[in-house]
Structure formats: structure tokens, C-alpha cells
Amino acid sequence: MTVEDRIRLAAHGKFRVYITSRKRSASGFTVVGTDGTKTTVPSKRIALEFLRAIVRCQPVRAFTLKPAGAGVRMIAEFARVVTQSRPVWFLLENVPNVPHIVVDGYEVQRIYASAHEFGMRQRRERVFQFGHRPGDDELVLLRRILSRPGPWAKTITTKHTHRNFADLCALQGLPRAFTVSGLSRSQKIRAVANGVPVPMAAAVAEAIRDRAVRSHWLAVCGLTKCACGCGRVCDPRLWGQRAGGVACRKRIERSRRGVTNGRVTWP
Numbered sequence: 001m002t003v004e005d006r007i008r009l010a011a012h013g014k015f016r017v018y019i020t021s022r023k024r025s026a027s028g029f030t031v032v033g034t035d036g037t038k039t040t041v042p043s044k045r046i047a048l049e050f051l052r053a054i055v056r057c058q059p060v061r062a063f064t065l066k067p068a069g070a071g072v073r074m075i076a077e078f079a080r081v082v083t084q085s086r087p088v089w090f091l092l093e094n095v096p097n098v099p100h101i102v103v104d105g106y107e108v109q110r111i112y113a114s115a116h117e118f119g120m121r122q123r124r125e126r127v128f129q130f131g132h133r134p135g136d137d138e139l140v141l142l143r144r145i146l147s148r149p150g151p152w153a154k155t156i157t158t159k160h161t162h163r164n165f166a167d168l169c170a171l172q173g174l175p176r177a178f179t180v181s182g183l184s185r186s187q188k189i190r191a192v193a194n195g196v197p198v199p200m201a202a203a204v205a206e207a208i209r210d211r212a213v214r215s216h217w218l219a220v221c222g223l224t225k226c227a228c229g230c231g232r233v234c235d236p237r238l239w240g241q242r243a244g245g246v247a248c249r250k251r252i253e254r255s256r257r258g259v260t261n262g263r264v265t266w267p
Helices: 003-011 070-085 165-171 185-193 198-209 211-221 246-256
Strands: 016-019 029-032 038-041 050-054 089-094 107-114 125-132
Touching: 070 089, 089 198, 107 198, 125 198, 165 185, 198 211
Parallel strands: 050 089
Antiparallel strands: 016 029, 029 038, 089 125, 107 125
């Protein structure tokens, strides 16, 4: 397999791409295959379309307005990879109180989403930070309209080893018969509980794929995106609507007052 083949597969998630170290970042990248093989590639031969990351939630949940610790270090490391690889866009997913990632040369759209907005029966709040180059289109995230609200199941976590595995899979949008070979029951529960609900992930993927088309039609129809950045659609003709909901208005007000969850940059 050629170096070009490995790079192409990396862009489709078949291989992981990461910078070898801070000292050697100028010399190239290491492409690691699923079989463990490694290939060092000069930086000038890499043209990544995107980077995606899911930072562990546990070190992030306890963040205050002045975040610190392992969670910040992991996000800072992701910011370093983005800074040095310069993808067209990047996506970072975590819990709602994750700090805002700041990368020079990118604008970051912070999208708050909940599993119940996509047809799931649990309140699973997540934040997606979509980084793009200035002038590129932001995401328009289409939520589903629920036929009946609630009752909501308790948000599943990695500690819920006492719950029925099939029920947990259903709450995450997976088939009830879903399984992962080679793992114990508790390991399977941790794997499923750490994931993003499938319909939510699919909606975000579609929003990224169709961002140019959706932005075009918003302009044609005279609609705008919510001012809080959540990706909801607003109609300015309805009393000058700028926010998609009550939570959006609260986030806009917090932004006006300069209240944030902190910022993480690199270096």
C-alpha cells in the first residue's frame, strides 16, 4: 500500500493520523494503520480535509469557568494537531460545559444538541464544536419534531452496568440485538454509553455534508441561523426572531455578558 493510499484511507477514518511529536512535527506525520503499521509522511504531502475528535468526558464534566487538568490538556493537544495539520474543518464532541477551543485561522461554531431532539428517549446533552475557515458556511442542524414529549429515560453512563444492555442500545439509537464481539458485558456497556446517539451523529454528518446547500436555501428563503450558533433556523419575519428557543436566548445573553466555559488554545 502506497503512502498516498494510506493518506486517502485516513481521510475516511480507516487509519488514524497524528503528529509524531512537537519536536518532529516539522518533519512529518505518522500514519498508523489498523494493523499497527506506521509510515512517516512529510508534512508537505499531507492535505487533510478534516480532523475529528471525541475527548474523554470524565475529565471534562467537572470543569468550572476556569478549567484545568487532564481535560484541558487533551483539548489543547487536539488544538495542536489542528494547528499543525491545517484541515479544511474539524469537529470536537464533548459534554455541554467543555471549554471553547480556539485555533488561529479558524472560526468555531458551538452547537448544543440533545438526544431527544433526534427521536431518542433520553436527555443526553452534547456539544459539537465545528471549526471552519473564515468565510466558509456554518452548519444548519435539523432537529426532529417529536410526536409526543417524554417521559425521558435517565441519561446512560458508563456506570450503568446494572441496566439491560438491549435497552441501552435502543436509547443510543442502535439495534437492540447490537453486540461487540470480544468484550465482556461491562465493557460493552462502557463502549455504548460513551458513544454519541446514532441519529444525532447522522444529523451532524448530514449537516457537514450539506452545509453549502442548506446555507444557500436559507438565503433564498430569507431565513437565518440562530444567533447562539446552535444551527437552528430562525425566521426574522416573525417579530425579528434571532433565537431558536429559550435556551438559545439564555446562551446569547451569557455571551453578551462575557460568561463562557473557558477557552483552550495552543500553544
